[in-house]
Amino acid sequence: MVIAEIKGLQKKYKSTQALKNVTMELKRGEVLGFIGPNGAGKSTTIRILLGIIKSSGGAAKIFGKDVWKDSIEIHKRLAYVPGDVNLWPNLTGGEIIDVFMRMQGTKNDARRDELIQKFHLDPKKKARTYSKGNRQKVALIAALASDAELYIFDEPTSGLDPLMEAVFQEEVENLKNQGKSILLSSHILSEVERLCDRVAIIRQGEVIETGTLDELRHLTRYQYKVTTRDVPIGLKQVSGVHDLVINGKEAVFQADIDQIETILEAIMPYHVTKLESVPPTLEALFMRHYTGK
């Protein structure tokens, strides 16, 4: 079942087109990673999904409902953590968490207290004394303690230390195990790699790739490192081999995924003694999409 369905979403401002074509979907029980550089349109997309700003073209539905017209109905089943959390300076963190949970519609004090403990938040302090990380914790605790079907996180860990980041990841995994759906926008690619079932990559207002990590990897090249008994001169002529560097009997090259068979056949005559292949990291994918390398 599809939780969120976004088709050809556009957002025009007077002189700029912030979103050109955002198309992606989030299925039930899935964690969708939403990655892209600053200014690519991640937050704009999320704000449209929340009905906070209005799209100027395309369609976006959550739970089968229009994100602008039925935003209240949608919000009853959703929890959100923005990247930049701003709180009322004269209320304490604990008070704010309660206010947020009330507005979300959940009452679960035990879960709340457990999370406060896990995130090491001092709920008695006024929000004005909190650092960015602590403000983020307030929003995270309120969201994670909420009983929602869809969780939207917009760079939720940008202010957290690695320990807290781990706590967050653990909580997201719990949600995933409970069959909740999660949209996770993030810069921390290792986090996305670990948590997400599928990834959508956005560039200049356009989603240019979506798919599982494996699917994305298929679009790109694996890196091979071979050691042979004879110098593998013949590799130079094989199509599908790129960036070949031969250093004596060692060769390093990028291989097109659909040419592996031909390439391997071509190296066999040189007597392979060692073969390593490295799947591209998300970072390599990301860099390739943005810098073209």
Added chain:
Amino acid sequence: MKNCFNMTGMLFLHTLRRDWLKLLIWAVALSLFTGGFASAMYEIYGKDPAGLMAMYETLKNPAMIAMLGPTSATAETYTVGAMYAHEMILFTALVFAIVSIMHVVSRTRKEEDDGTTELIRSFQVGRLANTTAVVIEMLLLHLVIIALSTGLLQVQDVPGMDFSSNLLYSASLGMQGFLWAMIALIFVQLAAGAGSARGLSFLTLGFFYILRMATDMNAPDGSWFNPLGWSYLVNVYVSDSWLPIVIAFVTSIVFIAVSYLLEQARDLGAGYLPERAGHAHAKERLLSLPGLVLRLQKIFIIGWLFALFICGAMYGSIFGDMDYFVSENEIMKQMFLHNSDYTIQEQFMSVLFVILSLLTTIFIVGSLMRLVNEEKKGHWDQLYATKLSRTKFYWYHVIMASILGVVGQFSAILGLYLAQRSVMETPLSFWEITKAGIVWIPAIFFFIGILSVLIGWLPRFTMIIWAYLLFTFFISYFGQMMEIPEFVTNLDVFSYIPKIPIEEWKWGAIILIKLLALFIIVIGFIGYKKRDLVSE
């Protein structure tokens, strides 16, 4: 519109919880401001018909009408109430408008800019819920103020000020507060951010204030088309008309509807008015610490210099009628004619500069306070991390505050001089007024000194300076009327300053205070140089 108001009640309670103390203080302060002076006015002017007539003549002066608005009363119907309303209603309306604009913008657009609204909207909260909560809050606040102010006026039981008029007077001001809150709400939708929403609201307020100056003098009917005009057009204590309140109320409803429509159709964080793009690069003059500090305070400085000039001009504009006014009024005679060597104006001026100097002091305390306030907000952190030394930070701010103190005082002097020159037959010379004004500068510097020590040694308790300022104000204002022990008066630095021209210029005291100020500024510096930086 479906669900647009979802959770309004909850948000309203939440807003109240955040604001209740502030609102309570405002309600009390504003009610005191509206209704608190009636019996004092009665004591001074009202008991004596001649005094009332003198006030009538004074306030009929075009300069006074320009500032305070007109009265519909004739010489026969100019009662204490009529005078009270005449003197108070427009100015109080301005105060109400300012408070409303500040609050509405900070609770709506400011939160939107901060990103808080975004988080709130992600819950099942309607698009118009927050705005509606603020509308309800403002309505409630002004109803409470109307009740308190009416009660306050009733309790004072001034002859000729009855319940229905008291209610109308309070309602007129409460209505102004609500009306301007709704006007601000429209600019909240139109503008591209909290700063410009606030700026546009104040610009509108200023525009209507000046517009009514013109219409009040030349075409009184024109003031019916002016939201500020609806304050004094109720003709309270003269012919009591509720019509302007009805008009203002209906207009407020229209404004609410308009702002709803505007808010519905716009994106969060967006506005309708284009925002002027800023400079892509800093100009050269911004790239030094003095340049930066000056730029950060630009609006503040310009605003204060203008305000001081206007205050000087306000006092100066009544110089012309003073002879007549005082000769007609027994109490005034006693107050002013105890020294027949000097004219009324000279005596008045000597007292006047206590007030003007206090205003200048508020100005420079506000300016120097930035040194520590910006530190608390963490704005200096990145600058402290550069080669800029604390020595520079400290002395730039102190020197700037000192220069501003002198400039501010001269702004008031200039306003006073120009205004009195236009209304008096034999005006005072610029030098006479300057002497009366600059004699206070050492006392103003003394405040810089005290604040410096606080900044250097007790950065978390810099608010103490306001208490001392309040104390000085109290002693200067009421000191003569009340029996205050001498050792208390001696704590007031203003009490050492000779009141020029009726007292003699004292070089000794003036130089001593200056040296003392410099000395404590240095003490403050020693503390500032070695203390930890503070944050909120």
